[in-house]
Each structure stands twice: as structure tokens, then as C-alpha cells.
Amino acid sequence: MSKEKIITAVKKIGIAAAAGAIMFAGGAFGTFIASEYTVVKNAREPETKTVVSATVGAYAQDIYNGNPIVSIVKKSSPAVVNIDTETMVKQRIMSNPFGRDPFFEEFFGDDFFGEDGMQERVVPQRGKGSGFIVTKDGYILTNNHVVEGADKIKVTLLDGRSFDAKKIGQDPTFDLAVIKIKAPDLPVLLLGDSDATEVGEWVVAIGNPLGFENSVTAGVVSAKNRTLQAPGVNFQGFMQTDAAINPGNSGGPLIDLSGRVIGINTAIVPYAQGIGFAVPINMAKQIMDDLILHGEVRRGWLGVTVQPLTAALVDAYKIPVKEGSIIADVQPGSPAEKHGLRRGDVIVSIAGKAVKNSQDVVFSVRNKLAGDKVEFEIYRDGKKRTIEVVLGEIDKGENHKKSSKPTQEPSSRAKTSKQMGITAAVIDSELQKQFKLESTEGLIVVNVDRGSLGARLGLQPGDVILEVNRTKMKSLDDWNRVMGAKNKSLGILMSRGGQTLFISVEM
Numbered sequence: 001m002s003k004e005k006i007i008t009a010v011k012k013i014g015i016a017a018a019a020g021a022i023m024f025a026g027g028a029f030g031t032f033i034a035s036e037y038t039v040v041k042n043a044r045e046p047e048t049k050t051v052v053s054a055t056v057g058a059y060a061q062d063i064y065n066g067n068p069i070v071s072i073v074k075k076s077s078p079a080v081v082n083i084d085t086e087t088m089v090k091q092r093i094m095s096n097p098f099g100r101d102p103f104f105e106e107f108f109g110d111d112f113f114g115e116d117g118m119q120e121r122v123v124p125q126r127g128k129g130s131g132f133i134v135t136k137d138g139y140i141l142t143n144n145h146v147v148e149g150a151d152k153i154k155v156t157l158l159d160g161r162s163f164d165a166k167k168i169g170q171d172p173t174f175d176l177a178v179i180k181i182k183a184p185d186l187p188v189l190l191l192g193d194s195d196a197t198e199v200g201e202w203v204v205a206i207g208n209p210l211g212f213e214n215s216v217t218a219g220v221v222s223a224k225n226r227t228l229q230a231p232g233v234n235f236q237g238f239m240q241t242d243a244a245i246n247p248g249n250s251g252g253p254l255i256d257l258s259g260r261v262i263g264i265n266t267a268i269v270p271y272a273q274g275i276g277f278a279v280p281i282n283m284a285k286q287i288m289d290d291l292i293l294h295g296e297v298r299r300g301w302l303g304v305t306v307q308p309l310t311a312a313l314v315d316a317y318k319i320p321v322k323e324g325s326i327i328a329d330v331q332p333g334s335p336a337e338k339h340g341l342r343r344g345d346v347i348v349s350i351a352g353k354a355v356k357n358s359q360d361v362v363f364s365v366r367n368k369l370a371g372d373k374v375e376f377e378i379y380r381d382g383k384k385r386t387i388e389v390v391l392g393e394i395d396k397g398e399n400h401k402k403s404s405k406p407t408q409e410p411s412s413r414a415k416t417s418k419q420m421g422i423t424a425a426v427i428d429s430e431l432q433k434q435f436k437l438e439s440t441e442g443l444i445v446v447n448v449d450r451g452s453l454g455a456r457l458g459l460q461p462g463d464v465i466l467e468v469n470r471t472k473m474k475s476l477d478d479w480n481r482v483m484g485a486k487n488k489s490l491g492i493l494m495s496r497g498g499q500t501l502f503i504s505v506e507m
Contacts, residue, residue: 194239227359
């Protein structure tokens with residue numbers, strides 16, 4: 001073989017070897033890349049699957065996140081009880097088929113069918129309600145109307161145990177009652193702060209509506225300080241809620257999201273949806289203590305008569321505020337008189353809470369107990385003052401005297417003067433005796449013309465006018481001067497039946 005052929009053969013072998021090496025290297029690199037791609041892909045797929053699975057699992061296990069009602073119900077329900085009552089009532093069941101035949105009355109007796117020919121029998125009348133345990137030794141808070149008049153009371157717990165209960169104390173004014181069962185170490189509900197509760201907060205109601213035991217409803221606090229007026233009911237301060245409340249819920253708890261009782265479900269509007277009312281728990285706390293200790297509520301007594309602050313009265317008496325309530329009368333010997341409150345004082349706050357009208361005064365005082373020291377902020381003669389009053393017991397304030405309404409016309413010899421249809425007379429000894437007046441202070445109304453200003457004001461013969469636009473009526477000259485002036489408003493302080501009151505009108 002020639003030298004040239006050898007060189008050519010070597011080149012071909014080198015090229016082939018190089019090509020083989022390149023192919024090997026390429027295959028190896030490709031295999032490496034493929035393996036790396038497979039590892040990464042296999043590593044990521046489980047990771048992706050794991051993330052998806054974890055997310056689904058999280059929602060599945062935390063489906064009630066943000067809704068604590070389930071835990072509230074589990075913790076609260078054991079302390080909520082069903083109350084069954086039995087009251088024995090008379091029922092008429094049949095009429096006398098024999099009329100008043102003396103022959104049959106000889107056998108059955110005169111009283112067998114009753115005086116009106118109807119036979120009566122005593123039958124049990126059953127009722128249902130709710131309540132909740134407030135102490136481990138068995139004190140239960142409920143509504144008064146749930147147990148009022150009941151001869152037997154049975155309490156059933158969530159675990160099925162039943163107990164006979166006895167009444168401890170009742171308060172019809174706020175429709176509250178305390179009953180007690182004998183059982184140790186009972187579950188209890190904690191009492192919250194209804195004053196701190198705000199409109200819009202979520203609440204839960206648990207009770208025995210229409211016999212469906214331990215039913216749970218939820219809603220919000222719709223309003224506060226509602227006044228409810230119905231036959232036999234005139235109550236201020238209700239909490240309103242749209243949590244469903246039905247007959248049988250009465251006495252059950254209204255619970256906030258912290259699991260504390262803020263109200264006692266009491267009343268509903270039967271022709272509406274989502275309008276229920278509960279007694280605020282702060283009101284019930286002190287009443288409950290009194291019922292447990294004394295069996296009754298020793299409610300506070302102030303001893304004043306209050307009236308709304310009308311625009312005409314504000315103008316006529318130059319009162320520096322537009323909101324508040326004016327004291328029209330102070331009972332002799334009352335806590336109000338003892339501590340310095342006077343007729344004509346304008347109450348603007350009680351215990352630090354603003355007073356907008358006379359209802360606020362009545363509600364605030366009624367919510368206090370005998371012996372409570374209460375701070376009254378008032379305006380007197382245009383100046384602001386603060387007076388502390390220790391409230392008395394309400395039953396001690398009911399013995400004040402009231403004058404009888406006159407039945408005779410006044411003597412023709414009385415000195416009189418007629419202004420704007422109102423005929424007034426000076427009170428002499430004869431008129432004082434005739435109208436049974438305790439003093440000769442002021443002028444007495446002897447006649448009111450129909451359709452006159454006096455008629456518009458509601459004045460009647462026998463009323464005593466003490467002041468007109470802050471001027472004391474000591475004589476007919478005072479009467480003629482004030483009533484004859486050009487007044488934008490007229491404010492009259494008068495006495496009727498022994499009680500003073502303000503009347504006013506814009507001219």
C-alpha cells in the first residue's frame with residue numbers, strides 16, 4: 001500500500017471515530033437531559049398535587065371558619081332549659097238541660113249547674129316557655145309571664161333530666177322571674193354587658209318555640225331602647241332583634257358572639273317578620289339579685305312628676321336647652337324634696353346619661369333600686385346644677401294626699417277677671433272651703449269659654465293657676481297684666497286635684 005493510501009485510510013478511520021465519539025457523546029447528553037427532565041417533572045407533579053389537595057383539605061376541615069355559632073350553641077345549650085307549667089283553671093262544660101225546674105234542682109242541688117245554668121270544673125291549663133341557669137346551685141332566670149299563676153313548674157335540661165321548680169321571686173314591671181331547681185354543679189350561662197352591645201352585632205337565640213325544644217336561631221341586634229305598648233304592657237328599653245323568636249322562646253337567652261347573655265327574649269310582633277324584643281341583661285342583673293335576696297324588687301322612688309319640654313314652654317319660661325324634661329310637681333316628703341329638687345327644674349342628664357324627654361326620666365329612675373345614689377344634672381333659673389339624690393322605696397311614696405274634684409259652682413261674690421276666655425277668681429276662705437283647697441295660693445278657674453284659648457289648653461273649672469310665664473299669680477292685676485301682654489308663647493303652671501303640672505301653647 002502506498003503512503004498516500006495509508007494516509008487516506010487513517011483519515012477515514014479518524015473521521016469515523018470522531019463521528020462515533022460525537023454520536024456517543026450526543027446520546028449520553030440526550031439521556032442525561034431526558035433523565036433530568038423526567039426527575040424534575042416527577043418531582044413537580046406530586047408537589048402540584050399536594051398543594052391542590054392541601055387547599056381542598058383546608059376548606060373541608062375549616063368550613064365553619066368565621067361562624068362561631070356552632071361552638072356557641074354547643075357551650076350554651078346545656079344551660080338553656082325548657083319550662084312546662086300547669087295552672088288549674090275553671091272551665092264551663094255544660095248547661096243545665098232542665099232549666100230551673102225545681103223538681104230536678106231537688107236532686108241535683110241549686111249549685112250543681114251554677115247560677116247561670118252552667119256547670120264548672122277545674123282543669124289544668126298548660127303552657128311552655130324557656131329559661132337559662134345562672135348559678136350552679138339551680139337559680140334560673142325567665143320571664144314573669146311564663147310562670148305567672150302557675151301551680152306546677154317543671155324544668156327539663158338538654159340531657160333529658162327533669163326537675164320540679166319553685167318560684168323565688170317575680171317582677172311584673174320588667175316581666176322577669178327567678179325560679180329554682182335542686183341539682184348540684186349545673187351548667188351556667190355567663191351574663192354580658194347589654195349597654196356595650198351595639199346595633200348590628202350578631203346574636204343567637206336558644207329556646208323552646210312552639211314546643212320544638214332547644215331550637216337555635218341567629219340574627220343581629222336591630223335596635224336598642226325600643227318602647228313596647230300593648231294591653232297590660234308599657235315597657236321602655238327593649239332590645240330589638242331579627243333572630244327568629246316565637247311563642248315558647250319567652251325567657252330564653254339572647255347570646256352574643258362571646259357566648260354571654262345580653263338579653264332575655266320576651267315579646268314579638270305577631271303580624272311581622274324579624275321583629276322580636278328582649279329585656280337587656282343589665283336591667284335583669286340587679287332585679288335578679290333583689291328577687292333572690294328578698295323575693296321582690298325594691299324599686300327606687302324619686303317622688304316627682306315630669307313633663308315633656310315643649311317648644312312653647314322653652315320660650316315662655318326662657319329655658320336655655322331644648323332637650324330634657326321639666327319637673328312639674330314634687331311630692332312632699334319625697335327623696336326629691338329632701339335632696340333639693342324643685343318644681344320647674346329641667347333635668348338634662350341622670351347618672352351621666354343624657355335625658356331627651358320625660359320617658360328617659362321615668363325609665364332611668366325605674367331602672368334604679370331603693371338606696372341607690374343617683375346624680376341629676378339640671379337647669380334652674382338658667383344655671384346648670386348637679387344634685388345627688390338617694391332614692392327611697394316606691395311603696396313609701398304612695399300616701400300623698402290628693403284633693404277632691406269640686407262639684408259646686410263658685411260663689412257669685414268672688415272677684416273675677418276674664419282673659420282670652422278664661423275666667424279666674426281670687427281664692428278667698430269661702431272658695432277654699434268650697435273647692436277643698438289646701439291653700440289660697442294662686443287664682444282659681446271658675447269658667448272656660450268653649451273654643452277659647454283656655455279650652456285649647458285644657459283648663460277646667462276648679463283648676464288653680466299658680467304661674468303664667470314665670471310670674472306668680474298673687475292677684476287679678478298679675479293675671480290681667482300677663483295675659484293682656486303680647487306673648488309669643490304661653491306657659492301656665494297649674495294645680496289640679498292636688499298635683500301641679502305645666503301646660504303651654506304657642507300664640
